[in-house]
Amino acid sequence: MAHRGARCHRSLISSQRSSESGQLLTGLPGTLGRMTPRAAPNSAPTIEAHGLTKHYGSERKGMVHALAGLDLVAPAGKVTAILGPNGAGKTTFVKAVATLLRPDAGSLTVAGIDAIAHPEQVRRVIGLAGQNAAVEPALTGRENLVMVARLFGHTAPAAKAAAAAVLAEIHLEDDADRPVKGYSGGMRRRLDLGASLVGSPRILLLDEPTTGLDPRTRIELWESIRSLVAGGTDVMLTTQYLEEADQLADHIVIIDHGRAIATGTPTELKSQAGRDVVEVRVQHGHDLATVAEMLAPLGTETPHLDEPARRVAVPVAEGTASLAVAVRLISERGIELDDIGLRRPTLDEVFLALTGTGAPE
Numbered sequence: 001m002a003h004r005g006a007r008c009h010r011s012l013i014s015s016q017r018s019s020e021s022g023q024l025l026t027g028l029p030g031t032l033g034r035m036t037p038r039a040a041p042n043s044a045p046t047i048e049a050h051g052l053t054k055h056y057g058s059e060r061k062g063m064v065h066a067l068a069g070l071d072l073v074a075p076a077g078k079v080t081a082i083l084g085p086n087g088a089g090k091t092t093f094v095k096a097v098a099t100l101l102r103p104d105a106g107s108l109t110v111a112g113i114d115a116i117a118h119p120e121q122v123r124r125v126i127g128l129a130g131q132n133a134a135v136e137p138a139l140t141g142r143e144n145l146v147m148v149a150r151l152f153g154h155t156a157p158a159a160k161a162a163a164a165a166v167l168a169e170i171h172l173e174d175d176a177d178r179p180v181k182g183y184s185g186g187m188r189r190r191l192d193l194g195a196s197l198v199g200s201p202r203i204l205l206l207d208e209p210t211t212g213l214d215p216r217t218r219i220e221l222w223e224s225i226r227s228l229v230a231g232g233t234d235v236m237l238t239t240q241y242l243e244e245a246d247q248l249a250d251h252i253v254i255i256d257h258g259r260a261i262a263t264g265t266p267t268e269l270k271s272q273a274g275r276d277v278v279e280v281r282v283q284h285g286h287d288l289a290t291v292a293e294m295l296a297p298l299g300t301e302t303p304h305l306d307e308p309a310r311r312v313a314v315p316v317a318e319g320t321a322s323l324a325v326a327v328r329l330i331s332e333r334g335i336e337l338d339d340i341g342l343r344r345p346t347l348d349e350v351f352l353a354l355t356g357t358g359a360p361e
Ligand SMILES: Nc1ncnc2c1ncn2[C@@H]1O[C@H](COP(=O)(O)OP(=O)(O)OP(=O)(O)O)[C@@H](O)[C@H]1O
Pocket: 020, 021, 022, 056, 057, 064, 065, 066, 084, 085, 086, 087, 088, 089, 090, 091, 092, 093, 360
């Protein structure tokens, strides 16, 4: 994959398929074959948005403020994950960065380029795998990738070589010559990711890359993403899976109603928003409600019950002191436990505390 040229094939493909994406800024690749150096760590942010707004609809028919003054910085050399409940504005933001729609107001730079003034320049540095896999079912996996490489202006032999390199990267060599219509959902997602890699983009945008994948395929895709990052590609992804953000991202932005509401590393977010959690697993399910009642006065929120797991969890203000009280109260009542302990909040709990909604699964 020596070629690093115009990177708008996803714009082309997505623009044919996403009639919902508002004003489309389509165009053919600009300067083909231009060399674009990868961003050095600590250089200017990969993506920087300030006061970004985008609405759909009209005053008369009802207006949705999908982005309502979004401030977001994706640092260079890192994986940035955007988390948010359904309808938070994640896809709208990804489309703005991919120059598939034009924001109403605010500023947006991508790799230092003003994305609103110069969308065609931005398309040369990005690759996009959209929320819905955009591959051609009648063609084989290899033919799909060759087609994309040709759109980038590769010669036929160079396109063949680029497709082969990407197929190896996404572990799809064995199925490369079967028509995509016979692929599983996970294989299609992998091919879609592969298509976004054909042009060796400096910045890769992934909108829910692993939604609907089985756990093994998800882990394989994480590995592919990690090795891309090690090779110098900056990645911004949205995800429905908090564990994914926890595993992959160095930088997380939680958005809700079109605004950023929290930012930090997974660890920072957990300590920012969360209190320690006392978690108890009872031996007998019928004790669960009693334990929850006993723990309630120690908690800063109502205890959370997980009946199938016979578990109750409650965030506490006093950490180990609260744990000691919980142990005393429970043993005084002679309730038998499998386990009791103090743990840091999970990202799910942070998300719940910040957005007031459960994990977006
Ligand atoms: N083309 C459109 N026309 C009208 N409203 C839209 C359009 N696209 C998005 N919206 C609305 O804008 C808001 C943000 O949508 P967006 O797709 O960006 O959310 P999201 O965070 O990606 O959600 P999800 O997790 O469900 O993918 C939602 O209220 C949505 O209904």
